[in-house]
Amino acid sequence: MLRPLLYLSALIVVPGAVGQTTFNESSKFNISSCPITFYGQKYEDVYINFTSQNSVVCFNGFYDPQAGGDCLLGPQASLGVFYIFSSDQLGEQRLLQEEPTINATLGCYMSFYLDNDTIFYIENFGSQAALTIEFFSPGTHLTDVIVNGITVHTLNITNTESNGQYYDYLDLSACRHRGVLYETNTTTYDPEFCETVQCSDTAVLDVTTCGPMEMCHNGTCVNGTVPEIQPASHIVFLNIKISTTISVENNQDNIEKLIKDKLINLGLPTQISVRLLSNGSVKVSTAAPGG
Incomplete structure (x- = not known):
């Protein structure tokens, strides 16, 4: 040669x-x-x-x-x-x-x-x-x-x-997918994308993933959209004494607003809602932002 x-x-x-x-x-x-x-x-x-x-x-x-x-x-x-x-x-x-x-x-x-x-x-x-x-x-x-x-x-x-x-x-x-090499004649599951990556013995790539009505969530295909986790709401009951010369029954909205403004000034979230109960106590609830 x-x-x-x-x-x-x-x-x-x-x-x-x-x-x-x-x-x-x-x-x-x-x-x-x-x-x-x-x-x-x-x-x-x-x-x-x-x-x-x-x-x-x-x-x-x-x-x-x-x-x-x-x-x-x-x-x-x-x-x-x-x-x-x-x-x-x-x-x-x-x-x-x-x-x-x-x-x-x-x-x-x-x-x-x-x-x-x-x-x-x-x-x-x-x-x-x-x-x-x-x-x-x-x-x-x-x-x-x-x-x-x-x-x-x-x-x-x-x-x-x-x-x-x-x-x-x-x-x-080899097969190459998302920048990762896969040896021939192997099957690999990627939980990040819920993908099964198959590289055949002739280096032909085949990738299967969630269906058109599914989403990948925590390594598993789930139906529909991933539910949004809402922040928890809290209900607080206050027993307070209110001194006023106006009628509570006829001015409930104004009194509830005054109480709410005062509680916000004391540091509670602006999203709180205040409701004056019929027995004279005050019920205060906080809701998640945007809720």
Whole structure:
């Protein structure tokens, strides 16, 4: 097998390749002909740039460690060639042997041949995706897989004189909902939203929640609207002596208002209501604001 550096220097047209592009600076490639579903998020563009320490392939913009992107972070390089391939039956068989959680058929794949003896293959399996890395030089090759700015996996290839590893593989399949990753072939209940989140074995997301006439309340779907809890009301009976020269019977409203104003001045809520009882005692009740 030719090493990646030979591909770069000779620019050989690889059989089965849809197109090839050489790059030595930050570059954006349209991959709508071979979109990649990276941990549940489908992308039709890919970005690659070289930093002082790494070569980085990202799907949602050029690499920014503060931006929380979806990226592959590998060793430093300075030159590369980008290809899109329609198919590879032998490569598909080898990958499926290494990653049995892939349950779909290879549709297409892309590759990045870099001048540090590294090749990235990113494979399209419809709603699933996979990553294959080739590294031929002696030593250790580490590639971080980053989702939403968080490293979720590190691929490790170590080649010595007695041990040539050369390849490492990773299933990039998952479902993503509300910013949360869900592994394939799992069912999870989220009580905050009363949602059952199902991620199939081919990374197809299905979310069920409350019905159209229901609401989520304390982790359970309930009919109608959630009842509003009203503040408690209090009733206070006062036994007081009222001295007046006017008729209580004919001036009850005025007397009740005077008593209410006095009680408010003493610190009771303005929402209180006062009713003068027939036996001469005073009944004071407080109601909730707005009640």
